[in-house]
Amino acid sequence: MTEEKVNLEENDTTTQSGVFLPKIEELVVSSSPHVHDNQTVRKIMLTVLLALVPSCLCGIYFYGINALMVIIYCVVFSVAVEVLWCRIAGKKTDTWKDCSAILTGVLLAMNLSAGIPWWVCLIGAGIGIGIGKQIYGGLGYNPFNPALVARVALLVAFPKLMTTWVPSRFMTENPVYDKIITYAPSAEQLKGKVIPFLSNTCDSITCATPLGVVKELSKSGVHNVSAFDAVSNTPMYWDYFFGNMGGCLGETSVLALLAGGIFLIAMKIIKWHIPVTYIATVAIFSAAIHAANPAITPGPLFHVITGGLFLGAFFMATDMVTSPITKKGMIIFGIGCGIITSLIRIWGNYPEGVSFSILLMNAVVPLIDKFTVTVPFGYKAAEKKVGA
């Protein structure tokens, strides 16, 4: 016993037989259970961040150093706003350590174009953390996904900036995309070449997103299948799948997002219900419209792998705080998101509807939760008995 002494000395808790008894003053009383599986909010957030790493790397690979800068700006500003807000509000200032602000920052960055200036990141972080989260009382109380609140606010406030997209570094090499890339006179020489990783050509070379092209075609009244073919053909689909297109820096690579999403489902951080129903609903909806009249919109595959659907389905709609808590609720939520996204994409004014649809569905989550309260174990049997 002497070898294993840790903090015991001879004192009144020693019995006559020389064994040590617990010291009462070191005991803690609390409610059961007295053990825990050691999962923490911080670990959950870090796991989600880990799942976002492939998409971040893809973004940096395709859009160059600017993408990395946007991510860093967003994360730093988000954490700064969180700490500042908590300090001014007189709350504990260590809430950023749960990593939720970092996650919001990364998600916000993934929703921005790689060419966005730093001050837009700052405003976005301020809106996301401040108005999206802290104003409601912080993590756990926010009804809307903070990153999406920021994105939508920025989209409304700076429509031009937020819809100016940077092409992937490799798109300029491929003449197929010449029609949708615009070169400023100073950048003409890069045509047909890969944009260097470190170069800053965001202002001089811009492009349209596939969804943007389709929306322009629809708006201008060009309703024919061959016009859509310019952006929806098989070799292009492969580019979309890997992320070699214009768009937000985190949303383009379906492959990376899928890897991260499957990782999250495997780690039991999120459930499959929201992403699968969301993506399936978009696919079915667009397939139905496409089948009815191919001139209205391209096929389901186009809708599924372009735009921010995968980012939204796996990382934004599954945000724990702002999505339903039961599986039934999640399915309703996913279907709702899918329908609203498709409606906005096909008939709305905006080319992309993922952010709006998720925010709209966030608003009805309390209602969904109210109507999807689970039936307790053995409850049905009791009802039957009363009836019989």
Next chain:
Amino acid sequence: MSNLHHDDHIYFAGGVHPEEGKYLSESKAIQEAPLLDSYTVILNQHIGAPPKLIVKKGDAVKKGQLLAEAGGFVSAPVHSPTSGTVRNIEDCPGPMGVPLLAVVIDSDGKDEWGSSLEPIADWENTSPDDLKKRISDAGLVGMGGAAFPTHVKLSPPPEKKIDHLIFNGAECEPYLTADHRLMLEYPESVVEGCAIIARVLGVKNIYIGIEANKPDAIKVLREKAASFGVNIIALRVRYPQGAEKQLIYAVTGRKVPAGGLPMDAGCVVQNIGTAVAVTEAVKEGKPLFERVTTVTGEPLANPGNWKFRIGTPVSKAIELAGGVKYSPAKVILGGPMMGFAQKNLQVPVMKNTSGILLLSKEQLVQYESYPCIRCGRCVDACPMNIIPGPLSTMIESGEFELAEKNNLMHCIECGSCAYVCPSFRPLVQHFRRGKAEINARKRKMKK
């Protein structure tokens, strides 16, 4: 654990699998605890009416002698754990922090037998009513935790048809090994007790449900069980497999209706420890004055399983287990999932004390009042299929009616939700608080 063979095919939804910690004591044989100088026998050890005291200060008592008789139908008598004199009748610290009336007995060291119960050797030809009377006279209560008087469970109202008798050998609580050792060392008593209870109820379908992590106990019991017509079922290792409703579901596939009792599903559930106590009460005429309890935990020098007389103070039990190597952060009566943290080590062992568990500082769960992030882990873990996280928020903001509508009263306080909560919310405490408030309001309404 998944490679352990289990033969139940119906799983309850939810549940968790905490670290078992049983290795500390599962290989330690049951030891007889030495006689102490004094015992503090709490009178009200069961659910129901308090028993009526029949001894007074200064009385001489013998081992097994009646100290207090049952104070009603739902009540149980209490017997002396040894021979000696009644030193005093006074309040002693209870396991819930509320003092309880207890008889303090000074042992005379002779340990003389003085039970008025005659052994019934030929129980197979004794009438069920006589057997039931014996079970009631011996002061038997459910030894798994709830301490419900056994004879009450064996007296179902005539309109309830009981066709399944299930014995709970799951011992799903981590760390506890008392039932495991009982099954290993007293397999005859276990199955015989099952058969006696089955005779009382007139039931043919007898099952013992054992979690598959006790293959040795399953093997030993299978050898003994056949002659008594008892079926042994290896159950999936999942907490709370031993909870009444979940056990019935796993064994029979029946769901106990919400708010109902096992008898509403045609079942009676008894603990393994109760089965052994029944055998002893019938065949030896021995009232319930001792029980097997696990004393375990990392801080203990020598964890193990002991047969303690009822009334042994927790401090003596810890002393018997070699004392502590370093000061623990928690002393718990019961298991880590549902046990009660103690602030006084003079609390005595009671009829339902299945374990005394010490936890170190490293194992301590620090509950915080962080907000619920609605991650849904509690929903997955809840074996009763309710939604613990948002429910606790409702109670926190005082919306008790809303909480009741959201199935608060179905909670069995198993602790699975708080076990997985990443925000470290004291969910079970919230639910106890909510239930207490709702029950208080209901009582007020009745008045």
Next chain:
Amino acid sequence: METVLIAFILMTLSGILLGCIIGAAAKFFFVKSDPRIEDVNEMLPGANCGGCGKAGCSDLARAIVAGECVPGSCPVCSLAVVGRIAAYLGVDAGSSVKKAAVVFCGGSNSKARKSVNYNGINDCISASLIAGGPKDCRFGCMGLASCARVCPFNAIEVIDGLACVHSDICTGCGKCIESCPRKLIRLVPETAPFHVYCNSPEKGVEKKKNCDVACIACRKCLKAAGEDQMKIEGFLAQVNYDNMPGADVIEKAACPTSCISSPENHFPGTLKKENAAR
């Protein structure tokens, strides 16, 4: 330009139309109400504390005007305000002794034994469910500030693990009484010179183990006070608030455990806003 004009005209027209509808509705569906209710409501404190037993100040105003209650029913109003209401309505003011809440416990963290550490919900009722509460005494204040949180006037402050009522801020609304699982808070006349700050009915020996300032029922105070001015109930001395002893009893009794104290000495200092309930 044309569109702007159309929109402008449309909006103006619909505005005028809706305005007319509202005006008509206000005329047709007018409910006549006693204007005195509004006036009495103005005079009441407007804290909606519920101390009078009504649903709020306007409900009490209605009841006073209807004659169901006397103006003195409001425990919060000063006598002057009660008199004003009575004069306005021409009714009897009704008697009202100004009462204040008192927490009958002196067991602060430094005085009462707290052998174990409590970890859980920061709420007294919840804490009382865990091993009988954090402190060793089962009858004393747990210091988790449930009462301070329900007080609408921020009159309760928890100092050193003990809830104290600032009698100058306390209006005697009685909201805190329900929030205390130990039933420690009672409303007593504000003019009482001293209180026995203990609530434990246990024997003196037992109490002394748990707390330095427990009443040990030594009866010194009973002897010092006049006939029937103090009483002992179950090892606990109590002030008879219907026949209050004088302030000199504190000196004369020389309570051996300092359990008897005037409200000022029991709780020195003034209200620190940051310490008061959030």
